[in-house]
Amino acid sequence: MSEEKPKLLVVEDDPGLQAQLKWAWEDFDVVIAGNRAEALAALRSDAPDVVTLDLGLPPDPDGTSEGMAVLDEIMALKPATKVIVASGHGARESALQAVARGAYDFYQKPVDIDALGLIVRRALQLARIEEENRKLAAKAGKEERVLGSLVTGAPEMIKVARTIERVANTSVSVMLLGASGTGKELLARGLHDASDRAGGAFVAINCAAIPENLLESELFGHEKGAFTGAVKTTEGKIEQAEGGTLFLDEVGDIPLQLQVKLLRFLQERVIERIGSRKSIAVDTRVVCATHQDLEAMIADGRFREDLYYRLAEIVVKIPTLAERPGDATLLAKVFLGRFAQEMNPAVRGFAPDALAAIDAWGWPGNVRELENRVKRAVIMADGKLVSALDLDLSEPDGEEASALNLKSAREMADRKIIRHALARSEGNISSTAKLLGISRPTLYDLLKQYDLHA
Numbered sequence: 001m002s003e004e005k006p007k008l009l010v011v012e013d014d015p016g017l018q019a020q021l022k023w024a025w026e027d028f029d030v031v032i033a034g035n036r037a038e039a040l041a042a043l044r045s046d047a048p049d050v051v052t053l054d055l056g057l058p059p060d061p062d063g064t065s066e067g068m069a070v071l072d073e074i075m076a077l078k079p080a081t082k083v084i085v086a087s088g089h090g091a092r093e094s095a096l097q098a099v100a101r102g103a104y105d106f107y108q109k110p111v112d113i114d115a116l117g118l119i120v121r122r123a124l125q126l127a128r129i130e131e132e133n134r135k136l137a138a139k140a141g142k143e144e145r146v147l148g149s150l151v152t153g154a155p156e157m158i159k160v161a162r163t164i165e166r167v168a169n170t171s172v173s174v175m176l177l178g179a180s181g182t183g184k185e186l187l188a189r190g191l192h193d194a195s196d197r198a199g200g201a202f203v204a205i206n207c208a209a210i211p212e213n214l215l216e217s218e219l220f221g222h223e224k225g226a227f228t229g230a231v232k233t234t235e236g237k238i239e240q241a242e243g244g245t246l247f248l249d250e251v252g253d254i255p256l257q258l259q260v261k262l263l264r265f266l267q268e269r270v271i272e273r274i275g276s277r278k279s280i281a282v283d284t285r286v287v288c289a290t291h292q293d294l295e296a297m298i299a300d301g302r303f304r305e306d307l308y309y310r311l312a313e314i315v316v317k318i319p320t321l322a323e324r325p326g327d328a329t330l331l332a333k334v335f336l337g338r339f340a341q342e343m344n345p346a347v348r349g350f351a352p353d354a355l356a357a358i359d360a361w362g363w364p365g366n367v368r369e370l371e372n373r374v375k376r377a378v379i380m381a382d383g384k385l386v387s388a389l390d391l392d393l394s395e396p397d398g399e400e401a402s403a404l405n406l407k408s409a410r411e412m413a414d415r416k417i418i419r420h421a422l423a424r425s426e427g428n429i430s431s432t433a434k435l436l437g438i439s440r441p442t443l444y445d446l447l448k449q450y451d452l453h454a
């Protein structure tokens with residue numbers, strides 16, 4: 001990424017001064033606003049570090065009420081912004097009042113560009129130092145909370161967590177790809193918590209769970225009377241995520257015509273509610289997830305490629321539970337502890353047959369399935385230990401009985417034993433092969449044949 005010029009927002013209603021100020025700064029990217037609404041829209045969309053603010057704005061060009069109101073709103077929305085107010089001749093009083101309300105400094109009109117330049121650059125420098133400090137403080141204080149609810153001992157998953165932590169404080173869009181129950185939402189929340197937007201809202205929307213005809217309004221909001229049933233003006237999820245993170249779950253389920261509208265938002269960062277032409281700037285970090293094969297959907301024309309690239313600046317693939325050797329038993333113990341405490345304190349742990357069954361199971365529903373089974377087992381357990389029967393995992397017999405021929409029965413047994421060995425040797429091929437009493441090449445062949453992963 002190339003070094004971007006710092007943004008300077010100039011709030012000034014006099015067209016002559018606007019022009020003069022616009023071109024006075026070579027090293028700034030200058031944005032001009034002529035009134036309160038424009039100033040606040042620019043604040044949201046451009047996030048300037050420094051603002052110069054004329055206190056005499058319409059509808060009160062000769063007083064300071066409108067300028068002060070703008071100042072108050074900037075301080076409420078983005079308190080770290082450095083605002084430099086312009087005071088008219090002899091209006092030192094109001095300038096000082098502005099500083100008391102949070103302005104960084106003031107300058108005297110008529111404007112002396114060189115003098116103002118010094119103030120602006122100093123303000124920018126201070127803003128940068130403060131931001132740096134905020135980031136450092138956040139990092140130092142959050143080490144423990146970062147992805148704090150994620151339980152894993154598997155290198156595959158630790159790598160995923162590290163990636164999430166690393167991208168958290170950038171603004172790149174992140175796409176989480178993983179089968180159902182692998183922890184997509186947990187990771188999306190973890191990303192939000194680890195980011196500098198943690199103070200804002202985390203707003204999740206499951207695009208597959210909302211009927212197509214309601215999804216647009218759910219995302220973009222609507223004005224009162226925009227359609228039958230729109231009895232009051234309602235903010236959409238995108239707007240609700242202002243200053244925070246928007247999590248678009250099952251993004252592959254967004255219908256094509258809505259994909260266009262979403263793309264527009266991602267490009268321009270403004271939305272219009274249904275039934276309104278007013279553009280509303282929204283500053284939010286977008287994280288999305290899907291279990292679908294978006295590349296195949298793009299090839300079939302069911303998902304827009306341009307939208308894909310906007311959403312997937314970073315793609316994080318989440319391994320299935322079966323691909324994280326050892327994690328099933330680890331997670332099971334954590335869940336057991338949690339649920340026992342809540343629902344059945346007599347339960348102390350797993351019986352050995354239960355742990356073996358957990359280790360051997362394929363977990364098609366991943367962590368969600370594991371969590372549900374352990375919860376049910378804890379509730380059902382009679383004694384101190386949860387058994388395989390409590391977990392409803394003792395049916396391999398049934399599975400084997402239904403295998404009508406010897407070949408498929410043997411395959412099933414092979415799979416199970418290989419998975420066991422992989423889990424026990426933490427995915428190490430040599431030790432797995434040794435455990436199984438076969439050579440490494442044979443193990444590789446079997447892994448390939450059964451589509452298993454070390």
Ligand SMILES: Nc1ncnc2c1ncn2[C@@H]1O[C@H](COP(=O)(O)OP(=O)(O)OP(=O)(O)O)[C@@H](O)[C@H]1O
Pocket residue numbers: 149150151152178179180181182183184185186187291331367368371
């Ligand atoms: N590594 C983990 N450590 C602890 N809890 C986890 C982990 N992964 C998932 N969970 C828990 O498992 C459940 C399912 O996770 P989550 O909802 O994040 O998955 P998902 O991929 O969004 O699933 P779905 O596709 O069903 O929406 C949640 O209760 C979550 O807290």
Ligand SMILES: [Mg+2]
Pocket residue numbers: 184185249
């Ligand atoms: Mg989910």
